[in-house]
Amino acid sequence: MTSPPITILLAEDDDGHASLVQRNLERAGLVNGFLRVRDGQELLDCLGTHGSSHGLALHEAIVVLLDINMPRIDGIEALRQIKSNPDTRRIPVIMLTTTDDPREIDRCYELGCNVYITKPVEYGGFIDAIRRLGLFLQIVQRPRNGRA
Amino acid sequence: MKPRRVTILRKGLLVLALPLLYQALFIGLLLKRQHDHNAAQRRAVHTKDVLLHTDAILQHLLTSQSNLRAYLLTGQEIFAEEMAREEAFVATDLVTMPALLRDNPRQQARFSEIVSLIQARLEYERVMTARMREVGQQRVLEETKDMKGNILMDRLAAKIEAFRNIEEKLDRERLDELARSSNLQNWLLVLGLLFNFAVGALAAVVFSREIGERLRTVAGNTHRITRGEELPPVVAGSDEIAELDGKLHVMADDIAASRRRERVYQKTLEGRAADLARANLDLDHKNQEIEMFVYSVSHDLRSPLVNLQGFSQELRLARNELGRVFAEDFTALSRERAKEIIERDVSEPIHYIQAAVTRLSCIIDALLRLSRAGRVEYHPRLVELAPVVARVVASMRGSIVKCAAEVTIHSLPAVWADPAATEQIFANLVGNAVNYLDPKRPGVIEIGSVDRPVEGMTSPRICFVRDNGLGIAPAYLPKVFAIFQRLHGDIAVGEGVGLALVRRVVERHGGRVWVESEEGKGSTFFVALPRSRETSPLPGVAPRKESITVRTRAA
Numbered sequence: 001m002t003s004p005p006i007t008i009l010l011a012e013d014d015d016g017h018a019s020l021v022q023r024n025l026e027r028a029g030l031v032n033g034f035l036r037v038r039d040g041q042e043l044l045d046c047l048g049t050h051g052s053s054h055g056l057a058l059h060e061a062i063v064v065l066l067d068i069n070m071p072r073i074d075g076i077e078a079l080r081q082i083k084s085n086p087d088t089r090r091i092p093v094i095m096l097t098t099t100d101d102p103r104e105i106d107r108c109y110e111l112g113c114n115v116y117i118t119k120p121v122e123y124g125g126f127i128d129a130i131r132r133l134g135l136f137l138q139i140v141q142r143p144r145n146g147r148a
Numbered sequence: 149m150k151p152r153r154v155t156i157l158r159k160g161l162l163v164l165a166l167p168l169l170y171q172a173l174f175i176g177l178l179l180k181r182q183h184d185h186n187a188a189q190r191r192a193v194h195t196k197d198v199l200l201h202t203d204a205i206l207q208h209l210l211t212s213q214s215n216l217r218a219y220l221l222t223g224q225e226i227f228a229e230e231m232a233r234e235e236a237f238v239a240t241d242l243v244t245m246p247a248l249l250r251d252n253p254r255q256q257a258r259f260s261e262i263v264s265l266i267q268a269r270l271e272y273e274r275v276m277t278a279r280m281r282e283v284g285q286q287r288v289l290e291e292t293k294d295m296k297g298n299i300l301m302d303r304l305a306a307k308i309e310a311f312r313n314i315e316e317k318l319d320r321e322r323l324d325e326l327a328r329s330s331n332l333q334n335w336l337l338v339l340g341l342l343f344n345f346a347v348g349a350l351a352a353v354v355f356s357r358e359i360g361e362r363l364r365t366v367a368g369n370t371h372r373i374t375r376g377e378e379l380p381p382v383v384a385g386s387d388e389i390a391e392l393d394g395k396l397h398v399m400a401d402d403i404a405a406s407r408r409r410e411r412v413y414q415k416t417l418e419g420r421a422a423d424l425a426r427a428n429l430d431l432d433h434k435n436q437e438i439e440m441f442v443y444s445v446s447h448d449l450r451s452p453l454v455n456l457q458g459f460s461q462e463l464r465l466a467r468n469e470l471g472r473v474f475a476e477d478f479t480a481l482s483r484e485r486a487k488e489i490i491e492r493d494v495s496e497p498i499h500y501i502q503a504a505v506t507r508l509s510c511i512i513d514a515l516l517r518l519s520r521a522g523r524v525e526y527h528p529r530l531v532e533l534a535p536v537v538a539r540v541v542a543s544m545r546g547s548i549v550k551c552a553a554e555v556t557i558h559s560l561p562a563v564w565a566d567p568a569a570t571e572q573i574f575a576n577l578v579g580n581a582v583n584y585l586d587p588k589r590p591g592v593i594e595i596g597s598v599d600r601p602v603e604g605m606t607s608p609r610i611c612f613v614r615d616n617g618l619g620i621a622p623a624y625l626p627k628v629f630a631i632f633q634r635l636h637g638d639i640a641v642g643e644g645v646g647l648a649l650v651r652r653v654v655e656r657h658g659g660r661v662w663v664e665s666e667e668g669k670g671s672t673f674f675v676a677l678p679r680s681r682e683t684s685p686l687p688g689v690a691p692r693k694e695s696i697t698v699r700t701r702a703a
Contacts (some may be wrong), residue, residue, distance in 0.1 A: 014451060020458035056402035100516065102524075119454045122507060
């Protein structure tokens with residue numbers, strides 16, 4: 001069984017981290033759509049304009065991987081904005097960050113993140129989480145989009 | 149010389165003495181009055197006596213005159229005899245009179261004039277009687293025609309009358325004087341009585357004001373002393389009240405001085421306490437800063453570490469891939485060469501890089517854990533240690549079985565602590581005990597409790613974890629709880645942070661941790677924790693759920 005097409009949107013300011021994430025995703029076969037932005041502002045721009053600038057369509061499956069420590073708009077604020085916007089709040093968000101402070105983790109869950117992963121990443125679990133999220137997204141969102 | 153003191157007794161005596169003095173005068177006055185009355189009465193009686201005698205003399209003289217006349221007219225001897233008897237009466241009276249008149253020389257003088265007249269008259273009568281016997285009645289009657297006897301008698305009567313009048317007048321004057329005197333005395337008595345009342349009342353007022361007012365002041369002073377107020381000047385006078393007030397002033401001064409001293413001490417103490425509090429706050433800040441620093445440094449270290457770890461992994465994968473590629477497509481010679489490069493020049497560096505990265509990662513994790521131990525919010529409650537230790541031991545069953553150690557859990561108390569923190573403490577202590585067992589003998593680990601005093605703690609609960617492991621050399625004992633101290637670095641894996649963590653956690657709970665050890669025989673770690681909320685420095689707050697690193701949640 002082939003993986004459903006998932007567009008993975010990575011917000012990460014460290015090039016090395018971004019490269020590692022991409023490599024691991026490709027190795028796991030999740031190559032359909034990978035898009036990297038450098039900070040929260042760029043991520044919000046990207047989600048706000050949807051397909052027009054980045055070729056993303058609303059009906060496409062998107063998973064956001066979000067770092068916390070980023071310039072301009074940080075990951076927490078980006079998460080808050082994504083989850084408070086009715087257009088984007090269904091997009092699954094995986095927090096992918098070096099911070100393992102329990103308060104920070106709690107805050108992210110309170111804001112509505114779906115998974116919280118601490119770097120250095122155990123990529124097996126990470127890929128697994130992405131797959132599950134992607135699958136879940138397809139099952140839940142496809143019929144709804146069909147009706148719309 | 150000491151001045152004479154006017155005591156309250158003396159004042160009281162003075163107040164009593166004033167009326168007494170007057171009463172004495174009063175009695176004296178009464179006595180004098182009595183005496184004056186008696187004297188006046190005596191004088192009145194005396195005057196009556198004088199008048200009586202005077203009248204008697206006059207009467208006798210008149211009778212004797214009548215008898216002389218009768219004798220001369222009748223010639224009967226009986227009248228002469230009668231006359232002689234009367235004359236004898238007069239003579240006796242004349243003897244008594246001077247004694248009665250001793251007190252009045254002027255009347256005495258007058259009376260002596262009367263006496264001479266009386267004697268002249270008596271002489272006349274004797275002469276007449278004698279002439280009667282010598283010359284007979286006829287001649288005598290002739291001789292009496294000159295009325296010499298009558299004239300004499302009239303003069304005498306007039307003199308006596310004057311004498312009487314004077315005596316009576318004297319008597320009246322004396323009575324008047326007596327009346328005036330007693331009148332004056334009456335007034336004096338009344339005035340004196342009024343004066344006595346006035347003096348008594350005045351003395352009472354003065355006394356009560358003098359004593360009462362000052363006593364009130366002194367009583368007020370005792371209140372002022374208790375309230376710590378300033379006292380008015382010492383009350384005037386030299387009596388017991390002034391003395392008492394003086395002593396009160398001394399006492400008040402003493403109290404004020406000790407209050408001042410107390411204030412100084414208090415201020416010093418407050419100053420010290422404030423210094424201490426500041427120092428404590430400062431230390432607290434520094435500690436927080438250090439923990440923050442450690443936290444952020446180790447946190448920042450993670451980011452490059454992620455790259456190191458990730459890319460070394462990439463390199464490893466690439467090498468594997470490269471190996472496979474070479475194995476398929478290249479000639480034998482170049483395959484050998486490529487294999488050599490991969491094995492020697494790529495694999496070994498990758499191995500060391502990855503080992504270093506793993507170690508670095510462990511250290512950073514440990515640092516983060518330790519810094520979090522100082523910052524994490526605890527939610528203390530009464531925790532039964534027995535199930536906690538049982539859980540810890542159960543989770544280590546694998547390694548315990550591996551080294552064939554025997555673990556005994558004795559009875560354990562309940563302590564006032566954060567449940568997760570107690571688990572952390574015992575996981576570290578039991579873990580250490582298991583890790584540092586002596587492979588030369590079967591391991592024996594005991595967990596139990598003891599009861600002994602601990603400095604700085606009130607009735608603590610003390611648990612111990614005892615092993616028969618490698619033990620700690622005396623020189624290393626002081627360093628056991630310091631961070632990154634690994635005494636047996638080659639024996640077990642670890643970051644050297646466990647005991648530092650235990651100490652930090654226990655001390656944040658207001659407890660103590662210490663070790664007794666003998667190298668080659670084993671170590672005993674003691675943990676003292678508070679028994680109740682009252683002896684714990686941690687505030688009791690509602691618990692918060694502990695977070696885990698990775699969680700999934702359905703969207």
